[in-house]
Amino acid sequence: xxxxxxxxxxxxxxxxxxxxxxxxxxxxxxxxxxxxxxxxxxxxxxxxxxxxxxxxxxxxxxxxxxxxxxxxxxxxxxxxxxxxxxxxxxxxxxxxxxxxxxxxxxxxxxxxxxxxxxxxxxxxxxxxxxxxxxxxxxxxxxxxxxxxxxxxxxxxxxxxxxxxxxxxxxxxxxxxxxxxxxxxxxxxxxxxxxxxx
Amino acid sequence: xxxxxxxxxxxxxxxxxxxxxxxxxxxxxxxxxxxxxxxxxxxxxxxxxxxxxxxxxxxxxxxxxxxxxxxxxxxxxxxxxxxxxxxxxxxxxxxxxxxxxxxxxxxxxxxxxxxxxxxxxxxxxxxxxxxxxxxxxxxxxxxxxxxxxxxxxxxxxxxxxxxxxxxxxxxxxxxxxxxxxxxxxxxxxxxxxxxxx
Amino acid sequence: xxxxxxxxxxxxxxxxxxxxxxxxxxxxxxxxxxxxxxxxxxxxxxxxxxxxxxxxxxxxxxxxxxxxxxxxxxxxxxxxxxxxxxxxxxxxxxxxxxxxxxxxxxxxxxxxxxxxxxxxxxxxxxxxxxxxxxxxxxxxxxxxxxxxxxxxxxxxxxxxxxxxxxxxxxxxxxxxxxxxxxxxxxxxxxxxxxxxx
Amino acid sequence: xxxxxxxxxxxxxxxxxxxxxxxxxxxxxxxxxxxxxxxxxxxxxxxxxxxxxxxxxxxxxxxxxxxxxxxxxxxxxxxxxxxxxxxxxxxxxxxxxxxxxxxxxxxxxxxxxxxxxxxxxxxxxxxxxxxxxxxxxxxxxxxxxxxxxxxxxxxxxxxxxxxxxxxxxxxxxxxxxxxxxxxxxxxxxxxxxxxxx
Numbered sequence: 001x002x003x004x005x006x007x008x009x010x011x012x013x014x015x016x017x018x019x020x021x022x023x024x025x026x027x028x029x030x031x032x033x034x035x036x037x038x039x040x041x042x043x044x045x046x047x048x049x050x051x052x053x054x055x056x057x058x059x060x061x062x063x064x065x066x067x068x069x070x071x072x073x074x075x076x077x078x079x080x081x082x083x084x085x086x087x088x089x090x091x092x093x094x095x096x097x098x099x100x101x102x103x104x105x106x107x108x109x110x111x112x113x114x115x116x117x118x119x120x121x122x123x124x125x126x127x128x129x130x131x132x133x134x135x136x137x138x139x140x141x142x143x144x145x146x147x148x149x150x151x152x153x154x155x156x157x158x159x160x161x162x163x164x165x166x167x168x169x170x171x172x173x174x175x176x177x178x179x180x181x182x183x184x185x186x187x188x189x190x191x192x193x194x195x196x197x
Numbered sequence: 198x199x200x201x202x203x204x205x206x207x208x209x210x211x212x213x214x215x216x217x218x219x220x221x222x223x224x225x226x227x228x229x230x231x232x233x234x235x236x237x238x239x240x241x242x243x244x245x246x247x248x249x250x251x252x253x254x255x256x257x258x259x260x261x262x263x264x265x266x267x268x269x270x271x272x273x274x275x276x277x278x279x280x281x282x283x284x285x286x287x288x289x290x291x292x293x294x295x296x297x298x299x300x301x302x303x304x305x306x307x308x309x310x311x312x313x314x315x316x317x318x319x320x321x322x323x324x325x326x327x328x329x330x331x332x333x334x335x336x337x338x339x340x341x342x343x344x345x346x347x348x349x350x351x352x353x354x355x356x357x358x359x360x361x362x363x364x365x366x367x368x369x370x371x372x373x374x375x376x377x378x379x380x381x382x383x384x385x386x387x388x389x390x391x392x393x394x
Numbered sequence: 395x396x397x398x399x400x401x402x403x404x405x406x407x408x409x410x411x412x413x414x415x416x417x418x419x420x421x422x423x424x425x426x427x428x429x430x431x432x433x434x435x436x437x438x439x440x441x442x443x444x445x446x447x448x449x450x451x452x453x454x455x456x457x458x459x460x461x462x463x464x465x466x467x468x469x470x471x472x473x474x475x476x477x478x479x480x481x482x483x484x485x486x487x488x489x490x491x492x493x494x495x496x497x498x499x500x501x502x503x504x505x506x507x508x509x510x511x512x513x514x515x516x517x518x519x520x521x522x523x524x525x526x527x528x529x530x531x532x533x534x535x536x537x538x539x540x541x542x543x544x545x546x547x548x549x550x551x552x553x554x555x556x557x558x559x560x561x562x563x564x565x566x567x568x569x570x571x572x573x574x575x576x577x578x579x580x581x582x583x584x585x586x587x588x589x590x591x
Numbered sequence: 592x593x594x595x596x597x598x599x600x601x602x603x604x605x606x607x608x609x610x611x612x613x614x615x616x617x618x619x620x621x622x623x624x625x626x627x628x629x630x631x632x633x634x635x636x637x638x639x640x641x642x643x644x645x646x647x648x649x650x651x652x653x654x655x656x657x658x659x660x661x662x663x664x665x666x667x668x669x670x671x672x673x674x675x676x677x678x679x680x681x682x683x684x685x686x687x688x689x690x691x692x693x694x695x696x697x698x699x700x701x702x703x704x705x706x707x708x709x710x711x712x713x714x715x716x717x718x719x720x721x722x723x724x725x726x727x728x729x730x731x732x733x734x735x736x737x738x739x740x741x742x743x744x745x746x747x748x749x750x751x752x753x754x755x756x757x758x759x760x761x762x763x764x765x766x767x768x769x770x771x772x773x774x775x776x777x778x779x780x781x782x783x784x785x786x787x788x
Contacts, residue, residue: 011461014411015414018412018416019418022416023419026422030427081461085458088418089447092450093425095422100427104430109432109433
């Protein structure tokens, strides 16, 4: 429409897959091989491992949802490419905030920063979804599938609450991150349903 | 069938290839470049190199079998995506346990932990196979090819034995890991045979 | 033509995507997880983060433009493969110069070296574009789209000026890098326009 | 034929591209960001950079030749998958030997080990080529293109000579590595020619 330059989505998918695959894997480099072969040598790694598991699930959720969303898409343009890179930027900071949170045993400030990056990634995903809807039209399968996007907006709101909570009750904030992860764990039924019909 | 949302398998393959390619390659980062140019400087790296070779073969086996299994598959769903991520999670811990085992010259506890991660990866592969069979039906090419999956179940059992053995005879445990690797080295003849007919 | 061996472009795209995805992601490894959980522990990382953002945008621009250029291309040959590897070589040095610039708080010499690598990448992109035009002909869509390539040549010239400026006014040099980035942020309208017609 | 299980070659290419892209990029991590912003701080990195350039070209050659060889191939089997993994194993050791050689300023033993890994990679490439010929037949396009494979055999022989030479004249050995690289720099004209006819 209106001179909009259209690109195939395959290279966008391939590049995103590459970046997300690297992000999910380099986090494991924070699990530094300990000196000594006693099991006690592993104890300090436990919080690092736990924060790795949480972030692995989050990156998995983003890959999953990205997969589903792009599946419902026919083409992309320059705006979408940059909205996608913007999302990848915030995801690329997750290994760093995961490491900081794990090494400091879920202390308040690292937990807050972790939530801040999650919130920014959530906003970036929202922007990407809307760049795609703008390209495909308000009556496209994707737009109908996303609907009013209650889940996406709720996640960002919960992250914001959790960041503020971190300074007074950081375990509660962490619980909220786990809650949002569980909420997203299943692939989005809205998109599945609409596309299935 | 029955409202099951179907996705192409190509992006699942691409993402898995990416993660497995990174896992197999970052293990080599544990081979830290030594100071000094004498050959003796390399001696402490020998056990690290040996454990790298074993893990390289194991990751290669998983990639190979994953390749064959997905080849026999027509589509995937949300459950399969998560079963696949679950497998990738355990595979992503292999560089860590490889490094710990290598740097401690195959001491009992690192050998046990190595086997534990192998066992969990074996179970995760089993879960993935069954998620795929559930989607394609009990009379699908894949289901017939896997049959009673004796080899998969035997591997998990041998890993469990080896983990227990590690504390009394860790070289024997290590021998069992090598044995299972040899057992899997060839691509699964069951799948090859069924698909060939 | 004339005995020129033609290859599909898909593997070139896949390999480039892989390398660029890794480059954009390993830069984040320079953001070393700090000891201590106070926010002050993050302050020394601020210049590293800023230089990461700049380089993330630059790598994103290269990926974007590479995507657009290859989109306008039908096939590749040996010369193109090597021109592409040459470009990837200079891009692969960006994490190093980014780290050096960030850790030295944008000191003159690191800023100059950063610009030198950007300049070499710009020249390598120019060489790649011309290898592609040579293969597709002066009247190809790509050649018409690139036209006189004012933007490409201007970028290289500005980098050269910025490198020289680094030693007398390094903040100005940095400003020029930001300026060129903004200039390129949008996908190339020349290619979009020509292909759209 | 004859009960040979055939797989598409696309996932083999994708996985190899992934591993080779990671290998070529993680070498740059050996270029550790120096402390201090003087140009002198970069001097100790010069031999590391030079050995990086040599290995970058070598990995580029392998990717290029792999690209051309697989282009002439129609399908793969289990033997080919493992011959390919075997090649990737030796290539994966190149970052390590590159780092050792660079940090020890091209001392005799690191230069010898570098050549040994190149030789093993050359042999692995030879094995892969023959596994592919065995699958496609002695009168296939690939077999005719490879012919008597003089260049491949000569390279392995030169590496062997260079390894022995390392202990008496390591600069000469290094010169031989550069010579072989130049010899391979162009994509294989044999394959290009045969396929073009």
